[in-house]
Amino acid sequence: MTTYKTRGVCSREIRFEIEGNTIKTVQFIGGCAGNTQGVARLIAGMDVDEAIQKIDGIDCGGRGTSCPDQLAKALKEYKATH
Numbered sequence: 001m002t003t004y005k006t007r008g009v010c011s012r013e014i015r016f017e018i019e020g021n022t023i024k025t026v027q028f029i030g031g032c033a034g035n036t037q038g039v040a041r042l043i044a045g046m047d048v049d050e051a052i053q054k055i056d057g058i059d060c061g062g063r064g065t066s067c068p069d070q071l072a073k074a075l076k077e078y079k080a081t082h
Contacts, residue, residue: 001015001016001017002015002016002017002018002074002078003015004016004070004071004073004074004077004078006067006070007065007070008063008064008065008070009031009060009063009065009066009067009070010030010031010032010067011028011029011030011031011036011067011070012029012030012031013028013029013030014026014027014028014029014067014070014071014074015027015029016071016074016075016078018048018075018078018082021047021048021049022045022046022047022048023043023044023045023046023047023048023051023075024044024045025040025044026039026040026043026044026071027040028040028067028071031067032067035067036067039055039067039068039071043055043071048075048078048079051071051072051075052072052075052076055068055069055071055072056069056072056073056076057069057072058072
């Protein structure tokens, strides 16, 4: 399980598991429960690169980032170190 500390969003952190290049599980700690659960379920089973392409750059309320965007950042960081 990998943990990523978020910045600039309501969720505090994101926990995720990757097997090969496939996202197995995603859990947001904090944030808007319905939205973060929805994103987590939609992303599970997806290829890491495809997920990054779909969610990178999503903005929430003019913050310049969002929980999905933070997940994209976490996945990019994971790829850079594994």
